[in-house]
Amino acid sequence: LFRSAHSPVVREPQDCxxxxxxxxxxxxxxxxxIPIKLGSITPTFKACLNYHPLVTLxxxxxxxxxxxxxxxxxxxxxxxxxxxxxxxx
Numbered sequence: 640l641f642r643s644a645h646s647p648v649v650r651e652p653q654d655c656x657x658x659x660x661x662x663x664x665x666x667x668x669x670x671x672x673i674p675i676k677l678g679s680i681t682p683t684f685k686a687c688l689n690y691h692p693l694v695t696l697x698x699x700x701x702x703x704x705x706x707x708x709x710x711x712x713x714x715x716x717x718x719x720x721x722x723x724x725x726x727x728x
Contacts (some may be wrong), residue, residue: 681717683710698724
């Protein structure tokens with residue numbers, strides 16, 4: 640993320656957060672970056688699923704949200720959710 644970021648805000652002070660969520664949106668793991676931003680990741684994920692239910696999504700799909708009224712914090716924050724879907728063994 641840092642090497643490919645065009646924004647110096649992300650690249651230099653590493654102003655971003657990363658987490659792994661399970662399908663209900665609960666945080667399973669998070670990176671040691673700026674965890675305060677992760678407080679709104681679950682509501683943002685659930686808001687995205689209101690528009691695109693999980694059963695309609697495929698492995699590798701992306702959900703992007705920066706709507707403050709749909710779980711986001713404010714317009715400059717962009718939530719990029721990459722889906723990794725697998726079946727249980």
